[in-house]
Amino acid sequence: MNPFSYSRAAGAADAIRLGAVAGTKYLGGGTNLVDLMREGAEHPEALVDVTALSREIEEREDGGLMIGAAVRNTALAEHRAVRQRYPMLSRAILAGASAQIRNMATIGGNLLQRTRCTYFYDGEGSRCNKREPGQGCDAIDGFNRNHAILGASPACVATHPSDMCVALAALDASVHIEGRSGKRSVPLVELHRLPDGRPDLDTVLEPGELITAIELPALPLASRSTYRKVRDRASYAFALVSVAAALEVESGTVKDVRLALGGVAHKPWRAWRAEEALRGQPASEDAFRAAAEAELADASPLKDNAFKVELARRTIVAVLGDLAGAGR
């Protein structure tokens, strides 16, 4: 690990001032950044600890939530309003990492965690366009069963690792951001980028910009929602495929739906096509399958991950079927 300075920001304005220096990174829980620094995949010259940002989970009058960036993953997952109004979010967080890591990790940091592509981590032995732009990608022809089937580019086939972000993508969350040029808000589904020619850029954040909060709009259908994660072992593993879904059925017809996928792309994947295909259709297995197939029509699997296409299809059908059954 290269030497670096460490300072604690008193709040957002202080963090942005300290973060203006080139080579500075914001530090939340450190569960990903400290590891990347130790592995040589990140080498900041200065860390600004931003855990003094808000730890409040504010319940809005309309039923929505404003979640401070320094809220720990465990605190969000256990919050009564999250469990009742957005159960898919509780389940997604609880499906991620281990209890120790969830106690450490902040939600702001969770949004900004980097891919677990092993070639990205292997600084000494592998080429990676995300780590070193223009270097090439050893994953495309390498061992790539964990990699993307949607939205990848010839430069990068990495997946986004977060479970929480998959639920936030489905829940129409927005991300509050502050920087030297002011404040802005970005829909969660637009925060993360597809790799295109610049896989080194994970998000649309400008240098020095800071995530201060996540806003969840009121979404009554999310009170019947869930998250299912399929992985190589029963616990403490990254997703092969995951599905976050909320479903509202009225008289046997899909009135409204939210659907997002994890483990399949460079960003949490909102399944817009499947949602479009489902609204107004009968809440039947045939309709669920047709919607999944619409979403996966453009999937382009790699050498080792064709199984993900079928796995995603089956998981979508199963999750929607469970939600439809629970509502009968």
Next chain:
Amino acid sequence: MAITINGSDVEAPGDARVSLLDLVRDRLNLPGTKKGCNQGACGACTVLVDGERVLSCMTLAVQCEGRSVTTIEGLAAGGALHSLQQAFIDHDGFQCGYCTPGQICSAVGMIAEIERGVPSVITADLGGEGLSLSREEIQERMSGNLCRCGAHNGIIDAISEILVREAAE
């Protein structure tokens, strides 16, 4: 600002690269906390910070300034074994012992989480009161601590005994 470790105030290291794990093992002569993978995968380095279980290998010591750290050495007050330490002995909850301090610190944190109602991913009803204390729940909640020499059943037995006893009190 000092770091409080097992009740004593310690100055934070000048080099920000020093992990909490290396601070307690190498600089404070508290070798009970173990270095397994040093990358957050095995849980051998688990300690309690302000009562919550965390990984000391992934924590920079400077992040703990103003906070209170408890290691396995801090659990046995006045030389008397913590109830979980005794339960691990009673149930053969270890063989080589390398994962044991992390397992025990993690279990202390886990029991506190259950007492305040934190659900797990396998909790059936997120809105319900009262959590299951089943083996499956303990296995899920302890999945961040690996044992590689076969004591897992004894570990779950030991934790289960203490959990059920505390729930009854």
